[in-house]
Amino acid sequence: MNKGRILVVDDEEIARRNLSHVLEREGYQVDCAADGAAALALLAEARYQLVLTDLRMPGIDGLELLRQTKSRWPETEVVMITAHANASSAVEAMTNGAFYYVEKPFRLPDVRKIVGEATQKAALKRENASLKAALDQATTAPRIISSNPDMLAVLGTADGVAATDCGVLIVGERGTGREALARHLHEKSGRRGAFVAVSCGTLGEDALAAELFGQDGTPGAVEAAAAGTLFLDEVAAVPAALQPRLLRLVQDGEFVRQGESQARPADVRTVAASTQDLAALAEESAFRQDLFFRLAVVTLNLPPLRKRRGDIPQLAMHFLTRAAQRMGKPVSEIAPEAFDRLLAYGFPGNLRELESIIERGVALAGGQALTADLLPEALGNPAAPAAGEAPAIKTLEELEREHILKALEHTGGNRALAAQLLGIDRVSLWRKLRRYNEEA
Structure with a gap:
């Protein structure tokens, strides 16, 4: 060698x-x-x-x-x-x-x-x-850095539909960059208006209605995004009572402010995102099916960071450079041992967790390199039973859950194929996954 x-x-x-x-x-x-x-x-x-x-x-x-x-x-x-x-x-x-x-x-x-x-x-x-x-060469997509084939395929599809007005649904775990991809779509769309983001999962029904459609003469996000893009994050959380009004917006291009009766025209492109399986919710009538079809004319599935480990070095350096500039620190390198630990870690928090870990390391660094000792202990010491302690016996329900999640990982998130491999129907699989999400 x-x-x-x-x-x-x-x-x-x-x-x-x-x-x-x-x-x-x-x-x-x-x-x-x-x-x-x-x-x-x-x-x-x-x-x-x-x-x-x-x-x-x-x-x-x-x-x-x-x-x-x-x-x-x-x-x-x-x-x-x-x-x-x-x-x-x-x-x-x-x-x-x-x-x-x-x-x-x-x-x-x-x-x-x-x-x-x-x-x-x-x-x-x-x-x-x-x-x-x-x-420095990643100028075509300044917010999205990747050389992963699955991620590049997502970006290719996004670029292909960016200039259209069709509804786009972005599906991905928390921290995978759903809003970054939505902004990428907006930048590539050529639309002259603003990009306006609304988090549907953090507001109650009345507050969300006012936030989206406006109230008492005050314009909402729909009007703020005129000629631009309206990004609806966690769209699965939109209350059932508001879903007809949202359907009217995306289907007919019009809306009504809270407390008014007159419809107003809306020139806005809607991009939605969800951590949940919106198709499954629609099939179970937990989400309006006609609204789902309008929102998900094109669906973009973001792979989690654990499935694009080859991107970790480049992403880590991107976050390091940005953090060092912001903090005014001379940190410009990541030690090989630190890279090894980053590559071996599962990143349940995805890109957001990686950025936080790198930012912490830059803040603690005393020299030019981010070394392994500056990383959280969890990266070098994964949880394990204490010495002499026998591992806990898992319940049948826990084993079933693990088996189902492994089947999904094996099929790259394809639920229909996973259901076939598991020997169960799709509805049963969707119900189990929905329960897991609720428990989480």
Whole structure:
């Protein structure tokens, strides 16, 4: 396994040969140069994680090679090795960006350790740079960052229907970015009006009616979103008494303010979102079926973060950069161990939880890197039974619930297919899932 590419620079052939042999046995790819000029020529042709150079050489010496390397290839680390060490040269080397300064004769275990640390730092810098570059290039969808095929398919469908007036229903767990996708639709729609969001699950019937349609001469969200987009989050929570009025809005393009009788025209595109299965609720008559059909002309299913783990590094760097800028802190890197813990975590809170974890780490960080010790303990110490404690026996109902949820995960959230696999009808499955949601 290639652990990285190293350039050994020394005017003594025996020194070059010995170091090259030792490092190649450690798994590194090693090139050699007899002087600084030859080293610069090689650096211009290939990317090296580390330059291991002698201090005193004819022509371009080690210090000049260090200065030019850090100026032209700042991601490459440099370790100085010399038999002529003194305090001033060591200080000068470190001041000019050397990773470390080693005096001959040196112990091979020490060199192995220093080389390992230097190449790891170089790899981390390069990884962070590539992630930042990827973020800078994500200009087509500034609020949604993903390279996940399922997520990209959702974005493709969203882009395809954005310019239409058809109803769009966004389905996804809490924290998956439902409002961000709705804003993406609005930005791509070309509509000149505002984007107005209403959380239907936080207001009572009268308050929600006033919020949506206006009251006593005061305009509501429908009028505020004129020629724009009205986003209805948690639309499943709209009371039954208000659903006919909402249907009138999306079907006929008109509404009536609270306390009035005169209908008003509405030029608004409606995008709804739900954490619940609106189709199941409509089939069970818990939600108006005609309203569901109008809202869900196109349905976009957002995958949870645990099903798009490949996006975690890029998202984490995005949240890190934003938090560091907001807090005025120099944090610009995420340590490999921290990335490992993030990738292994389940993120029940999805993107919102990831952002919170990164923001916490930036707030606590004392240097340039967000390290594993700055992450919450839950990421490194998943819950487990105490020593000597037997795991609790689960009830049949708990086992059934786990089995049903695993079947849904296996089918990518396709409830009809999950019902087939489980050997039950769709209505029974929907009722069980609805009960689970209510209990949660």
